[in-house]
Amino acid sequence: MPDSAATAAAKPSENAGDSxxxxxxxxxxxxxxxxxxxLRDGRVQALSGNPDHPLSRGRLCPRGVGGLGxxxxxxxxxxxxxxxxxxGGQKWRPATWEEALDRTAEGLRGVxxxxxxxxxxxxxxxxxxxxxxxxxxxxxxxxxxxxSYAQCRGPRDVGFELTYGESVGSPEVVxxxxxxxxxxxxxxxxxNMHNTAVQDFTDGLRRGMRLIVADPRYSVAAGKADYWLPxxxxxxxxxxxxxxxVIIQNDWYDREYVASNSxxxxxxxxxVARYTPDAVYxxxxxxxxxxxxTARELAQAAPHAVIHPGRKTxxxxxxxxxxxxVALVNALLGNWGQPGGFYLSSSAGLKGHPQQxxxxxxxxxxxxxxxxxxxxxxxxxxxxxxxxxxxxxxxxKAWMVYSSNLPMVLPDPxxxxxxxxxxxxxxxxxxxxxEITGWADVVLPECTYLERHDDLIAPWYREPYVxxxxxxxxxxxxxxxxWWMAKELARRLGxxxxxxxxxxxxxxxxxxxxxxxxxxxxxxxKQRGVLRVDADPLYQPKDALYQFATPSGKIEFWSQQLADxxxxxxxxxxxxxxxxxxxxxxxTGRAPVHTFGRTTNNAMLLEQFPENEVWVNxxxxxxxxxxxxxxxxLRNQDDVTTGPVKVKATExxxxxxxxxxxxFGHQDRRLRRAYRxxxxxxxxxxxxxxxxxxxxxxxxxxFVSLEKQESGNEA
Amino acid sequence: MKRDGSVRYGMAVDxxxxxxxxxxVLACKSENDVPDGHAxxxxxxxxxxxxxxxxxxIWSDSCQHCDDAPCVSNCPTGSSHVDSASGTVQVDRSRxxxxxxxxxxxxxxxxxxxxxxxxxxxxxxxxxxxxxxxxACAEVCPASAIVVGDLNDPASxxxxxxxxxxxxxxxxxxxxxPKFFLVD
Numbered sequence: 001m002p003d004s005a006a007t008a009a010a011k012p013s014e015n016a017g018d019s020x021x022x023x024x025x026x027x028x029x030x031x032x033x034x035x036x037x038x039l040r041d042g043r044v045q046a047l048s049g050n051p052d053h054p055l056s057r058g059r060l061c062p063r064g065v066g067g068l069g070x071x072x073x074x075x076x077x078x079x080x081x082x083x084x085x086x087x088g089g090q091k092w093r094p095a096t097w098e099e100a101l102d103r104t105a106e107g108l109r110g111v112x113x114x115x116x117x118x119x120x121x122x123x124x125x126x127x128x129x130x131x132x133x134x135x136x137x138x139x140x141x142x143x144x145x146x147x148s149y150a151q152c153r154g155p156r157d158v159g160f161e162l163t164y165g166e167s168v169g170s171p172e173v174v175x176x177x178x179x180x181x182x183x184x185x186x187x188x189x190x191x192n193m194h195n196t197a198v199q200d201f202t203d204g205l206r207r208g209m210r211l212i213v214a215d216p217r218y219s220v221a222a223g224k225a226d227y228w229l230p231x232x233x234x235x236x237x238x239x240x241x242x243x244x245x246v247i248i249q250n251d252w253y254d255r256e257y258v259a260s261n262s263x264x265x266x267x268x269x270x271x272v273a274r275y276t277p278d279a280v281y282x283x284x285x286x287x288x289x290x291x292x293x294t295a296r297e298l299a300q301a302a303p304h305a306v307i308h309p310g311r312k313t314x315x316x317x318x319x320x321x322x323x324x325x326v327a328l329v330n331a332l333l334g335n336w337g338q339p340g341g342f343y344l345s346s347s348a349g350l351k352g353h354p355q356q357x358x359x360x361x362x363x364x365x366x367x368x369x370x371x372x373x374x375x376x377x378x379x380x381x382x383x384x385x386x387x388x389x390x391x392x393x394x395x396x397k398a399w400m401v402y403s404s405n406l407p408m409v410l411p412d413p414x415x416x417x418x419x420x421x422x423x424x425x426x427x428x429x430x431x432x433x434x435e436i437t438g439w440a441d442v443v444l445p446e447c448t449y450l451e452r453h454d455d456l457i458a459p460w461y462r463e464p465y466v467x468x469x470x471x472x473x474x475x476x477x478x479x480x481x482x483w484w485m486a487k488e489l490a491r492r493l494g495x496x497x498x499x500x501x502x503x504x505x506x507x508x509x510x511x512x513x514x515x516x517x518x519x520x521x522x523x524x525x526k527q528r529g530v531l532r533v534d535a536d537p538l539y540q541p542k543d544a545l546y547q548f549a550t551p552s553g554k555i556e557f558w559s560q561q562l563a564d565x566x567x568x569x570x571x572x573x574x575x576x577x578x579x580x581x582x583x584x585x586x587x588t589g590r591a592p593v594h595t596f597g598r599t600t601n602n603a604m605l606l607e608q609f610p611e612n613e614v615w616v617n618x619x620x621x622x623x624x625x626x627x628x629x630x631x632x633x634l635r636n637q638d639d640v641t642t643g644p645v646k647v648k649a650t651e652x653x654x655x656x657x658x659x660x661x662x663x664f665g666h667q668d669r670r671l672r673r674a675y676r677x678x679x680x681x682x683x684x685x686x687x688x689x690x691x692x693x694x695x696x697x698x699x700x701x702x703f704v705s706l707e708k709q710e711s712g713n714e715a
Numbered sequence: 716m717k718r719d720g721s722v723r724y725g726m727a728v729d730x731x732x733x734x735x736x737x738x739x740v741l742a743c744k745s746e747n748d749v750p751d752g753h754a755x756x757x758x759x760x761x762x763x764x765x766x767x768x769x770x771x772x773i774w775s776d777s778c779q780h781c782d783d784a785p786c787v788s789n790c791p792t793g794s795s796h797v798d799s800a801s802g803t804v805q806v807d808r809s810r811x812x813x814x815x816x817x818x819x820x821x822x823x824x825x826x827x828x829x830x831x832x833x834x835x836x837x838x839x840x841x842x843x844x845x846x847x848x849x850x851a852c853a854e855v856c857p858a859s860a861i862v863v864g865d866l867n868d869p870a871s872x873x874x875x876x877x878x879x880x881x882x883x884x885x886x887x888x889x890x891x892x893p894k895f896f897l898v899d
Binding site for chain 1: 765857
């Protein structure tokens with residue numbers, strides 16, 4: 001391999017024009033803030049928040065600023081590679097783009113010819129995935145999944161869909177800036193860093209918002225809370241239904257609102273009557289008086305009060321029901337469409353390319369058996385892996401993996417490795433040599449978000465907009481943008497018609513014109529990075545009747561849909577399995593300077609957060625003879641280990657669990673800074689429970705013991 | 716920025732808002748070409764108490780731009796000085812010999828030796844203030860926790876904040892009269 005992508009000569013992109021600043025969109029995480037890139041002598045000098053962009057408002061998070069560390073990472077993949085030797089043997093030879101794309105097309109064509117096009121699966125994460133989705137759909141496969149559903153936000157979305165008929169979206173429609181009281185259930189805002197979410201959260205705090213944080217760990221958010229509830233892990237449903245019961249028993253809810261906007265309230269009230277403060281205390285460890293006081297705080301501030309629905313909600317396998325409990329306490333607060341509750345979002349209404357042909361007919365995805373996971377609203381990445389492994393309901397024989405490091409994303413990586421060995425072909429498209437590229441037959445190096453166009457970005461939000469990702473410099477090394485690869489593959493596979501544009505700029509223009517925007521507006525979008533459009537009203541009058549998209553048209557306290565499928569129509573708390581002696585439940589979370597394993601090789605960000613630590617309650621650590629700075633191996637109940645990881649002995653966590661930031665402990669040597677730095681929580685996440693409603697994978701079911709390492713032993 | 720000596724810049728950090736994310740540290744490094752392994756700002760996170768009765772304080776910290784700065788009085792070359800136009804403490808790189816007298820005398824441990832041989836620290840982004848812009852750290856902060864302005868101007872945001880809210884200074888026993896305030 002040549003030295004590195006970063007040493008290659010860089011030319012400024014044509015977008016630079018006469019100005020030394022280009023507006024584009026960040027992809028250091030998936031919030032997609034508008035940024036401005038400053039150029040000097042063909043190098044990107046600095047990144048800052050775009051003041052015109054509603055998600056940045058001129059501000060930026062540490063990862064956004066540190067994007068240069070990813071752009072100029074010397075470990076970047078810099079040329080296409082083709083595997084030599086056995087799969088996973090980590091031996092490749094460099095290839096030309098022509099050869100690598102030919103080989104990829106041949107691999108996909110072979111599988112499609114032999115097993116049908118539905119045997120091809122795409123895993124993706126991020127904006128660039130859209131072009132590969134078009135490709136795989138065009139081939140005739142619906143086996144397309146982002147792990148951000150079944151491994152992250154899916155249960156939350158389903159809980160809200162079952163209750164309100166719609167999900168809270170991303171960015172979440174939580175009106176934090178105007179909330180007078182808010183409760184967080186494990187949501188660690190501030191450590192889980194999304195620029196606008198933190199802006200709104202701190203706006204709310206400055207305006208005097210009362211804050212209740214339920215978390216087994218004293219998070220940064222807990223440090224700002226009026227009430228920290230160090231809840232026993234896995235007992236959140238009891239807590240939530242306890243709040244519901246206290247609010248109902250004390251008549252602290254708006255009877256008229258509930259009567260006119262909901263169905264099934266009486267059945268719900270009868271079901272939750274058993275969650276008395278005393279009963280809830282026995283499960284959660286939260287004192288009865290604290291339960292009552294916090295319920296009162298929320299109810300008194302209603303409807304300007306909200307339980308935040310969170311984001312990563314795949315914890316115990318009953319997560320859609322827990323999210324429904326969150327949705328229902330919110331319903332008692334009457335906060336839908338209210339300031340300080342859930343605002344009503346709108347979008348720019350962007351249409352697709354007018355010449356985009358419909359995708360061919362396809363077989364139902366292989367991620368589940370017929371009738372399984374009836375409320376799944378998206379294809380399950382974990383389900384595609386199971387189909388690959390078991391051949392049921394039908395076999396998957398080729399994986400295309402775009403920017404999703406599956407061995408550190410899907411629970412039980414042993415199953416991921418076994419599934420990969422069943423494949424005829426695996427192509428990985430990535431920026432860094434993440435673990436998944438180590439299993440690939442062909443590796444296609446993509447350039448970063450600062451070197452490429454992606455499709456237009458136009459989410460539902462309080463201030464709707466269209467944003468443009470455009471290159472700031474030309475791709476480094478031989479890396480190429482995803483759109484170019486997808487089009488080249490389409491040409492080889494006879495799918496040109498699915499890409500009815502020469503260049504993404506043509507796609508952007510066609511979509512904007514088809515949506516009623518003008519060419520002048522397109523020019524302005526290129527200059528400013530964003531086009532703002534008028535928003536629909538954020539709130540509705542308190543007594544207005546909102547037409548909810550549920551079967552009843554109302555908020556469903558009692559769900560006929562769930563009853564019909566044999567599930568609990570009202571959420572029920574069931575105690576999860578508890579760790580045994582010497583074991584701790586492994587909980588995971590995020591640090592504000594890292595996005596999973598994607599940034600843990602970024603030198604700028606590592607300087608601020610060099611490695612993950614395992615947080616252990618100080619007294620529990622002392623009992624084990626552990627002190628801060630000691631290194632331990634984590635061994636789970638399946639005898640799988642990870643580490644060594646540094647111990648953080650702290651008062652900031654309960655004694656029955658330990659905590660780690662996700663994304664460290666990479667095992668690919670080519671990531672020179674991230675290789676074996678810290679511990680990989682996914683490695684010891686061999687246990688998981690699949691949510692029967694929607695297929696999400698609850699992953700907080702792994703119990704670890706801590707084994708002290710001799711100092712200096714890194715073997 | 717007025718240049719008649721009437722301006723006295725200072726910084727306030729709202730500890731209730733700061734989430735300790737380090738965006739300020741990175742933005743500062745990017746703005747000021749601070750070399751790898753060094754920083755002009757840092758984040759403090761102090762937790763006290765025992766489980767579950769805990770208290771946390773988080774803030775972004777830096778040079779305090781003291782009115783009675785020991786780094787200035789102890790500098791043998793006159794490199795460390797108070798910029799009379801802004802009231803900020805600055806280092807004249809051309810006069811700095813890297814002797815570290817300032818580093819030893821700074822109660823806030825705010826200085827480091829730059830690999831090029833001079834002592835470096837926060838300039839309060841004087842180059843930006845002169846253009847009427849805020850500091851890089853204040854501009855980037857997603858929590859809007861950092862406020863910079865003229866302490867002599869009663870209408871400035873920082874002055875208003877210090878009038879309306881409870882504030883404290885760090886290590887006042889050192890008697891340096893810092894122009895850096897923590898607002899709780």
